[in-house]
Amino acid sequence: MRMSELSRRSGVSVTTIKYYLREGLLPPGRQTSATQAEYDEAHLRRLRLIRALTGVRGLSVSTARQVLDAVAAYTGDPHILLGLVIGAIDVTGETEEASAPEGTAEVDALIAELGWNVHAGAPARAALAETITSLRSLGAPVDHTTLLPYARLAERTAALDLGQLDGIDDPLESAERALLLTVLLEPALLSLRRLAQQNESARRYGHG
Amino acid sequence: MRMSELSRRSGVSVTTIKYYLREGLLPPGRQTSATQAEYDEAHLRRLRLIRALTGVRGLSVSTARQVLDAVAAYTGDPHILLGLVIGAIDVTGETEEASAPEGTAEVDALIAELGWNVHAGAPARAALAETITSLRSLGAPVDHTTLLPYARLAERTAALDLGQLDGIDDPLESAERALLLTVLLEPALLSLRRLAQQNESARRYGHG
Numbered sequence: 001m002r003m004s005e006l007s008r009r010s011g012v013s014v015t016t017i018k019y020y021l022r023e024g025l026l027p028p029g030r031q032t033s034a035t036q037a038e039y040d041e042a043h044l045r046r047l048r049l050i051r052a053l054t055g056v057r058g059l060s061v062s063t064a065r066q067v068l069d070a071v072a073a074y075t076g077d078p079h080i081l082l083g084l085v086i087g088a089i090d091v092t093g094e095t096e097e098a099s100a101p102e103g104t105a106e107v108d109a110l111i112a113e114l115g116w117n118v119h120a121g122a123p124a125r126a127a128l129a130e131t132i133t134s135l136r137s138l139g140a141p142v143d144h145t146t147l148l149p150y151a152r153l154a155e156r157t158a159a160l161d162l163g164q165l166d167g168i169d170d171p172l173e174s175a176e177r178a179l180l181l182t183v184l185l186e187p188a189l190l191s192l193r194r195l196a197q198q199n200e201s202a203r204r205y206g207h208g
Numbered sequence: 209m210r211m212s213e214l215s216r217r218s219g220v221s222v223t224t225i226k227y228y229l230r231e232g233l234l235p236p237g238r239q240t241s242a243t244q245a246e247y248d249e250a251h252l253r254r255l256r257l258i259r260a261l262t263g264v265r266g267l268s269v270s271t272a273r274q275v276l277d278a279v280a281a282y283t284g285d286p287h288i289l290l291g292l293v294i295g296a297i298d299v300t301g302e303t304e305e306a307s308a309p310e311g312t313a314e315v316d317a318l319i320a321e322l323g324w325n326v327h328a329g330a331p332a333r334a335a336l337a338e339t340i341t342s343l344r345s346l347g348a349p350v351d352h353t354t355l356l357p358y359a360r361l362a363e364r365t366a367a368l369d370l371g372q373l374d375g376i377d378d379p380l381e382s383a384e385r386a387l388l389l390t391v392l393l394e395p396a397l398l399s400l401r402r403l404a405q406q407n408e409s410a411r412r413y414g415h416g
Contacts, residue, residue, distance in 0.1 A: 048346050079413040116407040124406075127310055128380060128399035131392070138389040139254050142396070149368055151400050153361050158404035160357055172300040180348040182405060184339070188350070189401070192337035192359050196366035197390060198332075204370060205287040 003029070004038045010047040017047070025050055025065045049176070053183070073178060101138070103129035106129055114151055157189070211237070214247045219254040225255070233273045235400055257384070261391070279387060311337035311344070318352055324358055365397070 007014045020026040026046055029037030046068070053064040107129045111118060118125070135142045164181050168174045215222045228234040234254055237245030254276070261272040315337045319326060326333070343350045372389050376382045 007378065011248075017357060051347055076328040079409050111403065114407075116403060117410040118403050118406045122403060122406060124399040124402040128396055128403070131396040131399065133386055135392060135396075138388055138392075140385060142389075142393070146372070147400070150365065151404070153365055153368075154397070154400040154404040155408070157358065157361055157401055158408040159359075161401075162403055162408045165355070168233070171395075177348060180343055180346055181350075182402070184343060185350070186398055186401075188336055188339040188343075188355070189358060189362065190398075191332040191392075192355070193334040193365055193369075193397070193405060195319065195324060195326050195330060195336070195388075196359070196362040197288075198326045199322075200363070200366040200370045201287050202325040 001039050001044075003037065003039065006043060006047070010044055010051070010198055012051060013049050020047070020050060020061075023061055023065065025061060025068070045176075047180070067179070067183070071176070101140070101150075103132035106132055106144065110151065113148070114155075209247050211245065211247065211285070213253070214251055218252055218259070220259060222256055226267075228255070228258060230332070231269055231273065233269060233276070251386075257387070275387070311340035314340055314352065318355055318359065321352075321356070322363075369393070 001009070001012055003017060006012075007017055010017075017025060017026065026043060029039040029043065031037050044055070049068065050064055053059045053067060054061060055096055057170075104125070104158055107125050111125070132147075161181055163173055168177055209217070211222055211225060214220075215225055218225075222229075225234065229236060234251060237247040237251065239245050257276065258272055260273060261267045262269060276318070312333070315333050319333070340350055340355075369389055373382055373385055376385055
């Protein structure tokens with residue numbers, strides 16, 4: 001299809017599509033003349049993913065490209081693929097500073113107690129340590145005991161997540177689905193939590 | 209204390225403190241001369257909250273001010289206060305468009321089935337509907353059946369959240385704690401989910 005049709009079907013303006021092409025976020029079409037290129041269904045699908053990552057998920061264009069490139073470079077190992085998609089493996093290539101964040105030992109102890117098998121360098125470890133440290137500096141200590149029940153609920157959530165990939169044999173489709181159900185489902189889960197808090201507050205304080 | 213001491217104790221630069229003062233995010237100090245003002249512990253605590261909201265939580269300066277103003281205007285009713293803090297009540301004052309998002313009916317049905325007592329205009333409702341619509345357009349339909357078990361886990365998470373406010377009698381302290389444990393705990397919960405996914409992936413695909 002021509003770029004005009006790609007624009008119409010994706011709902012993304014021609015200007016924005018050209019920007020994504022320049023930034024390497026969208027692979028170039030097949031050149032049919034000096035000024036014309038042909039795009040296919042793969043471009044359409046990728047455009048929708050880009051919109052979801054940058055829109056719903058709020059990623060920067062450069063982070064979105066890194067996530068998509070990582071998925072495209074799929075190695076054939078479902079565990080590695082999922083690691084890339086869910087951010088267990090850092091796609092940004094930013095290496096951690098030599099000095100570990102303050103809450104690191106606490107996070108390590110928590111993971112050991114849970115018996116979780118996770119990468120030592122998983123970005124989520126550092127992110128968790130940073131949040132713990134930040135909450136502590138605000139006088140709201142979040143310790144081990146507080147986090148443990150949350151972690152047990154996270155385990156059950158993760159089992160739901162991974163269960164949704166069952167029965168998908170095609171590795172690329174599985175990767176795409178994993179991306180949607182992990183990164184893109186996050187705002188839905190946060191919304192559910194806020195609604196549930198409101199319900200719990202109404203229950204406790206007796207308001208209608 | 210002088211601004212220099214406020215800067216030292218909070219770790220926030222004098223330039224940034226002046227910016228927060230100009231933006232109305234931090235209330236002015238007590239003027240002691242034409243060029244000097246005195247700041248107190250309340251300023252220090254508020255500065256830390258601002259840093260947490262704009263840093264860890266990634267809110268814009270203007271949204272952070274709205275959240276803090278809403279907490280400061282506490283009405284005496286714990287349910288309303290918590291509503292403000294957890295975002296059940298929209299602090300930005302943006303009213304919903306007349307046309308409800310596509311997934312709204314689905315969200316309404318889900319909330320009815322759960323028996324949750326939540327505001328009709330809660331921003332999280334619209335946010336959830338938007339995410340559902342977005343996932344659907346990407347070929348990853350997230351329906352009622354998929355969301356229900358996540359919602360049940362969210363209920364249990366919310367009970368943990370609200371339970372942490374037990375025993376705090378001072379309403380302002382309760383508000384501040386609620387702010388920390390809801391808005392600011394979100395990144396920790398997302399980190400836990402990603403780590404749990406990684407563990408679940410290792411469990412299923414047998415990698416170390």
